[in-house]
Amino acid sequence: MIGVAQIGCYIPEKKLSNLDLLEKFKTDEAFVRDKIGVVQRARKEKDEKASDLCIKAFENLLTKQNIRSEEIECCVVVTQNPDFNIPHTSAIVHGALDLPESCASFDISLGCSGYVYALSVVTAFMQANGMNRGLIFTADPYSDIVDENDKNTALIFGDAATVTLLDADAKLKPLGFDFGTKGSGFKNLISQDKLYMNGRAVFNFTASTIPDSIHKLLDKLKLNKEQVDKWYFHQGSKYIVDTITKRAGLDKEQVIFDMYEYGNTISSSIPLLLSKDILHFQKGQKIALSGFGVGLSWASAILEQS
């Protein structure tokens, strides 16, 4: 069984402060800190593309783990802000990292549920094809599409990228997943020229759907929530993570929250959190992940350290 071995991250050094925008948006520090949960947003350079962010995340991975390019059998990029629509960004990353020609590459188009989906899609794909080592990249640079005058989105999103090394020998393995889609609500989070988000609709969707998804998954795996040690939710906002925590009846101490210094980084939010803990799980420990947003879409997973 394929598991998560290590995670590399890239958060741009440049930060834009929400505290500078309090007057512009007629709001206050308590709101940006305690409701949104974002004090500053990480911001890539204008000409940096998704593939550039992926490559920087890979460079970070190399500082944590020795990897030979020729061992990589699978290269997947999760993005909805690709370099181009044609070709897929994973091909560009494949070329830049000089991965072997036998390496399978494709992009998955999903937003904030993308990382959790990709953990299932890519581990299953690798397993079915007898692959031992693969990479899942997440990179969704929303700074290219956010309208800086739109209060509903301008204070929230940050740029980042991650790369997760999947390995047949890794000890953190998925036990099971729950997926769902509410396609009838797709217009609530959409980018035509610029990003539009109906914040209230997305919030209501999440607050009702995610606690259900967690309980459904626990039931399926015959677990109760006390058997889960840590909860990693997509960092949509502090208010949504707090609301899920309350509605699902979780212990606040076990729910990870950390987006103050870089913002909501879409599919990168969960692996950014996980990267800090990845080497510290104890045998038998279980963790839960849950992503939700664009689609509307959600995905939850429980992983166990073996």
Add this chain to the structure above:
Amino acid sequence: MIGVAQIGCYIPEKKLSNLDLLEKFKTDEAFVRDKIGVVQRARKEKDEKASDLCIKAFENLLTKQNIRSEEIECCVVVTQNPDFNIPHTSAIVHGALDLPESCASFDISLGCSGYVYALSVVTAFMQANGMNRGLIFTADPYSDIVDENDKNTALIFGDAATVTLLDADAKLKPLGFDFGTKGSGFKNLISQDKLYMNGRAVFNFTASTIPDSIHKLLDKLKLNKEQVDKWYFHQGSKYIVDTITKRAGLDKEQVIFDMYEYGNTISSSIPLLLSKDILHFQKGQKIALSGFGVGLSWASAILEQS
């Protein structure tokens, strides 16, 4: 094991004739018929989007097979011309077809190798998650991005969509796959404002890579090419299919070719061909599929009727 149960197709009724363009591009009928292999190109209406084409393919599927929406556990769209970049087109299709909320949905971004990739990705994903019925849509309307004055692309591409019903009880099942990527060549097939294709580079890549991929896959499965009954290659052009046939030493009679009346339909080309034969395979018969293009990317598969 998940297999291919049925395929629904949509080819727009409107056709544009290449014979009307012979003078414009200073070419002749022999070239468009015998080299390109496209006499007319299927053309969607301007305001039709990828999701609209998917829905029409699904309507065609319903004329062939009774399907209840609530049975569908997985909805995947393969496209590089999505309705929007955010959300994924599969969410829009999910909403339009009123699929259940428990249905997993995501897009795969791949070009001409996309259908073969998706057969592996989606069957593995369904298998790993205990799903029994799923849909793979292909829809890549190149008419939105082709420059009608570019001889390298204007005579080739047609619009179409397909939907493949995957089912745990279906008898046509994948035996194995071969995948590959040559990301260093990604600039040879790219869309920024409009589509650009370095036809010679893509041809040379394909002519050398695909015969190797086929032989590699046959070796892996301990089969020889005489044990394969039919060959379904991506219909890039007549010249490329003929070249692969020759270089791989295949019997021309067993290599399917049919794009004269609608053109190169990207990820829909293989399922369009397969849809005609899907109910006529005999027990034990083996077929091969191979897609190649954008990325540069390729994927080959061998399927067997059980």
